[in-house]
Amino acid sequence: xxxxxxLAQDLSVSxxxxxxxxxxxxxxxxxxxxxxxxxxxxxKTSLIxxxxxxxxPTRGRVYHRGEDITGLPPYQVVARxxxxxxxxxxxxxxxxxxxxxxxxxxxxxxxxxxxxxxxGRDIHTAKRVSEALSLAGLEAKANNVAKExxxxxQRQLEIAMLMALEPEILLLDxxxxxxxxxxxxxxxxxxxxxxxxxxxxxIEHDMDAVFAIADKLTVMVDGRVLESGTxxxxxxxxxxxxxxxxxx
Amino acid sequence: MxxxxxxxxxxxxxxxxxxxxFVPFTGDKYWIKLVTRMMVLGMFAMSLDFIVGYTGLVSFGxxxxxxxxxxxxxxISPEETAVNLLWALPVCLLVSGTAAAIIGALSVRxxxxxxxxxxxxxxxxxxxxxxxxxxxxxxxxxxxxFKPVIVLGELTLMDLDGQNVLYFFSLVSLMFxxxxxxxxxxxxxxxxxxxIKVNEHRMRALxxxxxIYKLVSFIIAGLIGGYAxxxxxxxxxxxxPELLGWQESGxxxxxxxxxxxxxxxxxxxxxxxxxxVEELFRERHIFxxxxxxxxxxxxxxxxxxxxxxxxxxxxxxxxxxxxLKGSVR
Numbered sequence: 001x002x003x004x005x006x007l008a009q010d011l012s013v014s015x016x017x018x019x020x021x022x023x024x025x026x027x028x029x030x031x032x033x034x035x036x037x038x039x040x041x042x043x044k045t046s047l048i049x050x051x052x053x054x055x056x057p058t059r060g061r062v063y064h065r066g067e068d069i070t071g072l073p074p075y076q077v078v079a080r081x082x083x084x085x086x087x088x089x090x091x092x093x094x095x096x097x098x099x100x101x102x103x104x105x106x107x108x109x110x111x112x113x114x115x116x117x118x119x120g121r122d123i124h125t126a127k128r129v130s131e132a133l134s135l136a137g138l139e140a141k142a143n144n145v146a147k148e149x150x151x152x153x154q155r156q157l158e159i160a161m162l163m164a165l166e167p168e169i170l171l172l173d174x175x176x177x178x179x180x181x182x183x184x185x186x187x188x189x190x191x192x193x194x195x196x197x198x199x200x201x202x203i204e205h206d207m208d209a210v211f212a213i214a215d216k217l218t219v220m221v222d223g224r225v226l227e228s229g230t231x232x233x234x235x236x237x238x239x240x241x242x243x244x245x246x247x248x
Numbered sequence: 249m250x251x252x253x254x255x256x257x258x259x260x261x262x263x264x265x266x267x268x269x270f271v272p273f274t275g276d277k278y279w280i281k282l283v284t285r286m287m288v289l290g291m292f293a294m295s296l297d298f299i300v301g302y303t304g305l306v307s308f309g310x311x312x313x314x315x316x317x318x319x320x321x322x323x324i325s326p327e328e329t330a331v332n333l334l335w336a337l338p339v340c341l342l343v344s345g346t347a348a349a350i351i352g353a354l355s356v357r358x359x360x361x362x363x364x365x366x367x368x369x370x371x372x373x374x375x376x377x378x379x380x381x382x383x384x385x386x387x388x389x390x391x392x393x394f395k396p397v398i399v400l401g402e403l404t405l406m407d408l409d410g411q412n413v414l415y416f417f418s419l420v421s422l423m424f425x426x427x428x429x430x431x432x433x434x435x436x437x438x439x440x441x442x443x444i445k446v447n448e449h450r451m452r453a454l455x456x457x458x459x460i461y462k463l464v465s466f467i468i469a470g471l472i473g474g475y476a477x478x479x480x481x482x483x484x485x486x487x488x489p490e491l492l493g494w495q496e497s498g499x500x501x502x503x504x505x506x507x508x509x510x511x512x513x514x515x516x517x518x519x520x521x522x523x524x525v526e527e528l529f530r531e532r533h534i535f536x537x538x539x540x541x542x543x544x545x546x547x548x549x550x551x552x553x554x555x556x557x558x559x560x561x562x563x564x565x566x567x568x569x570x571x572l573k574g575s576v577r
Contacts, residue, residue: 052453054453073452073457074452074453074455075452075453075454075455075456075457075458076455078453078454078455079455084453086453090447090449090450090453091447091450092443092446092447092450093446093447094249094446095249095443095446096249099249099439102439103439103440103443103451103454104454106436106439106440107454107455107456108455112436112437112439112440112456112461113436113437113461113464114435114436114437115431115432115435115437115438116431116432116435117435117436118431118434118435119434119435119436119438119439120434122436161454165454165455
């Protein structure tokens with residue numbers, strides 16, 4: 001059997017006395033949307049941070065296609081094709097949408113140590129920028145400055161930047177938060193369209209969306225995996241019902 | 249991220265260049281020297297703006313590279329003959345660039361106030377090295393008896409001993425530095441450092457090793473700063489250790505702030521304004537007794553500009569440009 005796309009083994013991280021993630025095992029396969037759900041403070045975002053290299057685990061390892069990537073700095077993790085979006089909008093507010101996406105698209109091209117060629121000359125990057133913007137439904141706003149966008153549009157820009165990175169693994173941290181119904185649907189359609197050729201880790205609070213789109217669900221409580229499996233299994237799980245979904 | 253200057257800015261700059269070209273024809277030696285100093289310090293301030301205004305690294309030790317190039321020129325100039333600029337300038341740049349690489353490698357890891365302190369500390373170390381040692385005249389400073397020349401074979405093409413020659417060489421150098429930095433800013437590298445200034449964390453998350461980009465931009469600024477230091481040493485042929493001191497670094501920062509952070513052409517105008525206003529306030533015929541206390545007036549002037557203009561002189565010019573553009577539509 002080939003190595004899984006992304007594998008977490010006995011992953012733990014604690015901040016002071018708080019065990020944000022403890023002894024977590026998780027596997028993400030190609031073509032799979034793996035949703036992580038759980039109450040606030042369950043350690044979902046910490047898990048994404050561990051995958052993306054934003055934080056280092058206290059214990060345990062992370063493997064990408066069988067190779068140990070534990071402790072790599074974020075920029076090297078991205079270079080391997082693991083991209084993330086942020087829960088709190090994290091974009092370049094002073095730049096236009098295209099410039100935001102340009103920085104993302106250029107990142108995957110390797111070193112940007114080119115000093116005397118105008119950036120606009122790079123047609124390949126420009127093409128990726130316009131593709132990314134249209135995937136996220138922002139092509140009309142290409143030349144608008146990010147800080148003048150609505151909140152929903154800024155969230156879309158976050159997605160567009162992730163698209164411009166062209167990662168094979170998408171780590172989506174609440175991509176729907178703050179989006180209207182139509183925009184949410186747009187993002188969900190996009191995720192569905194990308195799923196066959198990507199491995200997707202999705203954190204989301206909107207349960208209807210999660211159950212509609214996820215191939216696999218992992219329920220986290222207090223940094224631990226409570227239950228993991230297909231949506232059908234999770235729906236009927238007694239443990240999950242008690243801990244998270246409520247008794248009714 | 250607007251790098252290419254607007255038409256209005258280009259017109260304003262052409263206007264300034266026209267005045268600069270005219271100055272030597274007055275034949276007034278005092279003025280020619282003053283304006284040479286303005287241009288050279290303008291270039292120095294511009295190089296500082298490259299890291300402060302575009303990469304977001306506020307360096308308080310930029311004089312290190314300025315003074316180091318000046319001292320290098322002294323050390324490689326023989327006492328009885330002039331040194332050839334064609335190799336002297338590259339050597340001075342190499343020394344400044346190497347120093348920037350070493351200081352940068354250690355200081356770029358830090359941020360904000362720590363970066364300010366670390367760069368200040370390195371520059372002060374160099375200051376005391378030259379101030380307290382006999383290498384180059386110690387606290388008395390060092391002299392360059394013969395200014396650099398450009399000699400090809402038997403032919404002397406240029407002699408910086410000529411005041412007008414140095415003047416025009418400085419003007420061309422200033423224009424070259426501006427063009428050079430503009431080209432870099434619109435390259436992929438230039439976009440990346442501007443991204444780092446706005447949101448370094450996000451740049452790392454996108455896959456950029458921000459450390460190396462910050463370091464390279466620090467070295468580029470050090471090189472241009474060194475170039476300016478080389479020219480400055482040619483003005484008086486005198487290199488005091490103060491060129492490396494924190495006052496010099498602070499002066500450059502004042503010029504950057506006065507001229508407009510992140511406008512590139514602004515800090516050059518900031519240098520012109522600062523030296524010009526100093527000259528004005530020292531004028532006895534106008535200010536009488538008060539001219540002895542010109543520093544107080546200069547301080548008030550800087551405060552007034554900072555309070556009244558949002559982003560210095562450069563910011564004002566950009567704003568007027570935008571207004572005019574708006575009214576044309």
